[in-house]
Amino acid sequence: MKAPKFNYVKAESRSHALQLLDELGEDGRIIAGGQSLMPTLNMRLSQPDTLIDINKIPDLGGITLDGNIVRIGALTRHVEVANSPVVAEHLPLIAEAMPHVAHHAVRNRGTIGGSVALADPAAEMPACVLALGGTMVVESVNGSREIAAEDYFHGLYETARETNELLVELRIPAKKTGDISVFMELAQRHGDYAMAGLACVARINGNAFEGLRLVYFGSEDKPTLASKAVSAVIGQAWSEECKEAATKALEDDLDPMANLQGSSAMKLHLQKVLTGRALDTAIERAEAA
Numbered sequence: 001m002k003a004p005k006f007n008y009v010k011a012e013s014r015s016h017a018l019q020l021l022d023e024l025g026e027d028g029r030i031i032a033g034g035q036s037l038m039p040t041l042n043m044r045l046s047q048p049d050t051l052i053d054i055n056k057i058p059d060l061g062g063i064t065l066d067g068n069i070v071r072i073g074a075l076t077r078h079v080e081v082a083n084s085p086v087v088a089e090h091l092p093l094i095a096e097a098m099p100h101v102a103h104h105a106v107r108n109r110g111t112i113g114g115s116v117a118l119a120d121p122a123a124e125m126p127a128c129v130l131a132l133g134g135t136m137v138v139e140s141v142n143g144s145r146e147i148a149a150e151d152y153f154h155g156l157y158e159t160a161r162e163t164n165e166l167l168v169e170l171r172i173p174a175k176k177t178g179d180i181s182v183f184m185e186l187a188q189r190h191g192d193y194a195m196a197g198l199a200c201v202a203r204i205n206g207n208a209f210e211g212l213r214l215v216y217f218g219s220e221d222k223p224t225l226a227s228k229a230v231s232a233v234i235g236q237a238w239s240e241e242c243k244e245a246a247t248k249a250l251e252d253d254l255d256p257m258a259n260l261q262g263s264s265a266m267k268l269h270l271q272k273v274l275t276g277r278a279l280d281t282a283i284e285r286a287e288a289a
């Protein structure tokens, strides 16, 4: 199938894009890398009246370390994130996750802002941003606001961003000394969207978890922060019994959606398996550090 007819406007500046978003409302749609939007147009799953191209806006990309915050412009391509020394040193969770995002061709065009704006529940970057306690910066003609990742992801492709708001930047706390991160996912083929996945950030003392954030993706309708599984682990010496308690508690944290890739029960099983593997790996990484 071919895309339906649409108007196309190249935004010359950030303020031009904001003006267009405000004027067009529901009829306007930002296009960044186009790696998710164009397939949905071609399949007629989406029929916006006008595409607003933000690719030529000069100050929307780039990665900088600002104190203890890594600032990533929304238009930064996945490939730039993957190759960034700042990300490798200060956001190792994202560095570990990025090779799982699609394939080279998609990573060359797709943007981190597009991924977070779209909020696909099986996407890697939203889960990482939530696990790391990041903040989304959005702008409209009325000004700018910051939205914590905990408040940003509302549901299936639903976020706290309003129709007239442009996502301009992600602000993500840099790794603190002693932080351990682990990223794992299961997909049918490498580069496919995840059937189940886990972004984990931990603080470990000896063989006990002192702090832990577990964010699951690929099974729920949005990236999901676990609380019960974390409570089962914190302060306990890591052991097979503790692992069992954590995976049992996960049944109260998750309510997986069945889809073509598998049933709810199968996805819960996969997330349990990943939990055990990720926490074992976190302990190993802490011992090796």
Ligand SMILES: Cc1cc2nc3c(=O)[nH]c(=O)nc-3n(C[C@H](O)[C@H](O)[C@H](O)COP(=O)(O)OP(=O)(O)OC[C@H]3O[C@@H](n4cnc5c(N)ncnc54)[C@H](O)[C@@H]3O)c2cc1C
Pocket (backbone or CB within 6 Å): 029, 030, 031, 032, 033, 034, 035, 036, 037, 038, 039, 074, 075, 100, 101, 102, 103, 106, 109, 110, 111, 112, 113, 114, 115, 117, 118, 122, 123, 124, 125, 165, 166, 167, 168, 191, 192, 193, 194
């Ligand atoms: C074959 C294939 C496999 C893929 N596999 C994966 C995968 O395994 N994991 C994964 O995470 N992704 C995957 N993707 C998607 C890819 O990562 C996309 O690049 C990403 O989801 C969207 O980024 P984009 O820049 O292409 O956004 P676009 O397609 O341009 O836009 C996506 C949506 O976000 C909105 N948007 C984009 N930027 C902004 C902004 N700055 N402010 C407000 N709204 C904005 C658009 O209006 C649109 O609704 C895959 C894509 C393909 C084609």
